Amino acid sequence: METFLAIASKRDERRYRSDRAIPEEVVTRILDAGRLAGSSRNTQSWTFLIGDASLAEAVWAPENVRSAALVVVIVGEAYPFDVGRCAQNMMLAAWDAGVASCPNGIRDPGRAAEIAGGEVKMILSFGYPARERDVEGRSAEEWSARAQRKPLDELVVR
Ligand SMILES: Cc1cc2nc3c(=O)[nH]c(=O)nc-3n(C[C@H](O)[C@H](O)[C@H](O)COP(=O)(O)O)c2cc1C
Numbered sequence: 001m002e003t004f005l006a007i008a009s010k011r012d013e014r015r016y017r018s019d020r021a022i023p024e025e026v027v028t029r030i031l032d033a034g035r036l037a038g039s040s041r042n043t044q045s046w047t048f049l050i051g052d053a054s055l056a057e058a059v060w061a062p063e064n065v066r067s068a069a070l071v072v073v074i075v076g077e078a079y080p081f082d083v084g085r086c087a088q089n090m091m092l093a094a095w096d097a098g099v100a101s102c103p104n105g106i107r108d109p110g111r112a113a114e115i116a117g118g119e120v121k122m123i124l125s126f127g128y129p130a131r132e133r134d135v136e137g138r139s140a141e142e143w144s145a146r147a148q149r150k151p152l153d154e155l156v157v158r
Pocket of ligand 1: 064
């Protein structure tokens with residue numbers, strides 16, 4: 001998938017197919033995309049825990065985690081900006097392979113830390129989308145125009 005098409009067509013998906021596992025090489029690709037993210041002074045202050053359904057207890061939308069084919073928890077001391085870069089790298093690499101994803105806000109940081117054995121910065125759920133999207137059926141510009149986002153004119157100051 002072309003990079004801008006991946007960026008423009010990516011949506012946060014909360015419903016995953018229950019009958020399709022993510023192949024190991026795709027899981028590795030997703031994790032490697034996180035590893036490759038830049039971070040402040042290249043500190044890379046994170047580990048990537050492959051989570052399980054127990055993490056559902058710690059998030060606002062438990063079903064996202066319960067129904068996911070893969071849950072990745074970013075654990076450690078990384079700055080918020082670095083966590084965002086790392087998470088988006090993983091989600092875009094996943095989407096490039098047809099795997100949808102969603103970030104999960106943490107409702108109970110104490111419980112999340114207990115499960116993960118460290119400070120939890122982000123919980124990402126991944127899976128093949130229940131409703132398939134024909135990504136290549138639209139141009140990146142069409143995906144961009146359809147996105148529920150503020151128009152560029154409102155965001156850019158010249
Ligand atoms: C830090 C963060 C936490 C989020 N937490 C949740 C969450 O707890 N549950 C959920 O369903 N979506 C969560 N989301 C996803 C947002 O709702 C989503 O990014 C936004 O609605 C845009 O969705 P779209 O890309 O499908 O248009 C979170 C996103 C971010 C960046």
